[in-house]
Amino acid sequence: MSEVKVSRETFNDVMVPNYNPPAIIPVRGEGSRIWDQQGTEFIDFAGGIAVNALGHSHPRLVAALKDQADNLWHLSNVFTNEPALELAKRLTELTFAERVFFCNSGAEANEAAFKLVRKYAFDNFGPEKNEIISFEKSFHGRTLFTVSVGGQKKYREGFEPAPGGITHVEYNNLEALKEAISDRTCAVVMEPVQGEGGIIPATPEFVKGVRELCDQHNALLVFDEVQTGAGRTGELYAYMGMDVTPDVLTSAKGLGGGFPVGAMLTTAKIAESLGMGTHGSTYGGNPLACRVALEVINTLSDEKLLADVKRKFGLFVDGLESIGAKHGIFEDVRGSGLLVGGELKGEWKGKGPRFLAAAREEGLMLLVAGPNVLRMTPSLIISDEDIKEGMIRLERAVAKVVAEGADA
Ligand SMILES: Cc1ncc(COP(=O)(O)O)c(C=O)c1O
Numbered sequence: 448m449s450e451v452k453v454s455r456e457t458f459n460d461v462m463v464p465n466y467n468p469p470a471i472i473p474v475r476g477e478g479s480r481i482w483d484q485q486g487t488e489f490i491d492f493a494g495g496i497a498v499n500a501l502g503h504s505h506p507r508l509v510a511a512l513k514d515q516a517d518n519l520w521h522l523s524n525v526f527t528n529e530p531a532l533e534l535a536k537r538l539t540e541l542t543f544a545e546r547v548f549f550c551n552s553g554a555e556a557n558e559a560a561f562k563l564v565r566k567y568a569f570d571n572f573g574p575e576k577n578e579i580i581s582f583e584k585s586f587h588g589r590t591l592f593t594v595s596v597g598g599q600k601k602y603r604e605g606f607e608p609a610p611g612g613i614t615h616v617e618y619n620n621l622e623a624l625k626e627a628i629s630d631r632t633c634a635v636v637m638e639p640v641q642g643e644g645g646i647i648p649a650t651p652e653f654v655k656g657v658r659e660l661c662d663q664h665n666a667l668l669v670f671d672e673v674q675t676g677a678g679r680t681g682e683l684y685a686y687m688g689m690d691v692t693p694d695v696l697t698s699a700k701g702l703g704g705g706f707p708v709g710a711m712l713t714t715a716k717i718a719e720s721l722g723m724g725t726h727g728s729t730y731g732g733n734p735l736a737c738r739v740a741l742e743v744i745n746t747l748s749d750e751k752l753l754a755d756v757k758r759k760f761g762l763f764v765d766g767l768e769s770i771g772a773k774h775g776i777f778e779d780v781r782g783s784g785l786l787v788g789g790e791l792k793g794e795w796k797g798k799g800p801r802f803l804a805a806a807r808e809e810g811l812m813l814l815v816a817g818p819n820v821l822r823m824t825p826s827l828i829i830s831d832e833d834i835k836e837g838m839i840r841l842e843r844a845v846a847k848v849v850a851e852g853a854d855a
Pocket of ligand 1: 496552553554555557586587588589638642643671672673674675699700
């Protein structure tokens with residue numbers, strides 16, 4: 448173990464206080480296990496918030512990264528490069544898309560998408576068609592445009608004035624969308640499963656209805672697949688299991704398997720609206736990032752692997768339901784693939800962070816989606832043994848919290 452030179456206290460001394468991490472500092476990961484500075488081992492049900500799609504230090508990703516590191520790190524968008532072209536080619540082969548824009552994060556992919564839908568409407572229908580409709584509780588990132596399209600006021604507050612022309616309606620409520628949409632709408636933006644909002648899957652009727660309404664009003668349909676994409680739901684992209692095709696799709700998180708990368712995917716016709724000089728990113732399409740993402744996508748686009756993600760959803764649901772039945776903490780267990788949520792009930796509502804802290808004490812990393820939902824987004828190749836062991840640790844953590852009582 449290396450000598451510890453920095454600790455959690457250092458964070459308060461040198462970092463902007465927009466996060467409040469726990470005391471432990473992880474230093475190494477392998478598969479779905481992580482070790483902290485003291486050598487304590489954790490099972491990772493958090494997966495870097497749906498990022499470590501192939502776990503930690505996957506040999507194929509490590510090899511791809513090292514090989515690329517020996518050759519070419521960065522060029523900027525003045526030149527194109529082989530990994531970017533190969534990744535874009537692969538993404539267009541595997542999805543509805545014909546054109547790709549690369550960037551570095553989910554927020555940036557969405558920023559590009561929101562700019563594109565406005566520009567496409569401007570080019571094809573005129574400046575009046577500029578309204579974006581999105582959904583309450585949605586999350587699309589932390590830039591000013593993305594917190595404005597996002598349906599959670601708390602992320603906007605204090606940063607106003609926000610960009611205008613954005614309306615939020617209730618998710619899974621087609622009537623509400625019908626009321627709000629018009630020929631001035633340039634796009635409807637949705638997550639196929641709301642992630643940060645509480646692991647809320649769109650109903651099949653809703654998704655189809657949204658597509659139809661968009662078509663009726665010449666509005667583009669944007670799927671934010673930053674969290675649901677790259678195999679997370681057991682489909683390479685969630686739309687593939689929904690009988691609906693979006694016009695624009697954003698991907699990040701799992702796409703890089705831990706290396707920062709984002710992508711916006713669209714059709715050739717729509718892409719024309721981001722002509723030369725209209726948008727850009729210095730790092731977007733960086734060879735290191737694209738080489739790793741290509742390895743991620745090639746590994747994930749495997750029917751057996753994706754089918755196994757759906758099977759493991761069953762293991763998570765069974766584990767959570769059995770803990771819920773024993774300790775009476777869950778009102779609902781839901782999700783899609785390895786995006787799983789357990790909604791807390793009754794006196795346990797709002798106590799998500801307590802369960803997280805107790806789980807950590809037992810050697811398990813998990814997440815919340817808002818204060819009422821325990822969220823799990825592990826590696827897509829987590830072993831059955833690690834799921835089982837993680838559930839044993841979770842059960843111990845839940846038992847401790849329940850024994851202390853809701854008001855402790
Ligand atoms: C659906 C969705 N969109 C966008 C984002 C923002 O991605 P990033 O944090 O990479 O900017 C997130 C992150 O949680 C997300 O879940």
